[in-house]
Amino acid sequence: MFSVDDCKIIEVPVVHTEAGNISVLENQENIPFDVKRIYYLYDVPMGSERGGHAHYELQQYVIAASGSFTFVLDDGCRKKEIFLNHPNKALHIVPGIWREMKDFSSGSVCVVLASLKYSESDYIRDYKSFIKYKNEKSRKY
Template identity: 65%
Template sequence: MKKKRNTVFDCSIIDISKVHTISGNITVVENDKNIPFAVKRIYYLYDVPGGELRGGHAHYELEQFIVAASGSFDVIINDGTNRKRVSLNRPNLALHVVPGLWRELDNFSSGSICLVLASHIYEESDYIRDYNSFLDFAKR
């Protein structure tokens, strides 16, 4: 049986909620509670120069929660047929990116921080870094 390919429509914005107190806000992310996978790796992007593009790859298996911890940026997801641009600018909202999609990040505001929670540790073999190879993969 052929496995269903993910599309950009399988990605969604998830409100990971915030607790507001007089001394500020807190947002909590807990494995298998408000995130649909166990987090195996966390990294963040910052000091991205204006006009720079980040990402530019797809993953065979890895899922991600992408959060604008500070500032704003756009995530462009692509399934080989459809493209979708999502603007992130609130630290209590995460974009859930499913496997098998090309992703690029751009339009970083000054001082922005992109927080990424990933379902797998870094494995080079999980990356598709060439766009034409991705398009071949997406056609299968």
């Protein structure tokens, strides 16, 4: 059973060169899962919010490739806000965490590396259902 404390910022190594910087992420090296899907959000209107769901199994690494935005993470008991604004920092989101995104800056690009291919059955899209799931899960432990 994961909590918001299990969601952490991961420093992605940076190689500095005269021609710019490069950061590399590799399955089972500095990502603790095999990436099965990559997607990105962009052109999100200022003032918009995204997310509003949790996953049963999916893990994610989220990177602000450009600009900035804030994640609000919720484990059913506690909430935690994480501001992302640098491409060499990845937010590792573990399963069973409700997430919302807000405060997108102009021109922001959010890159997401996911541990599973898209499956609607892995989503919890209703907050009351999420709380029920977390309560049932905590009784098992």
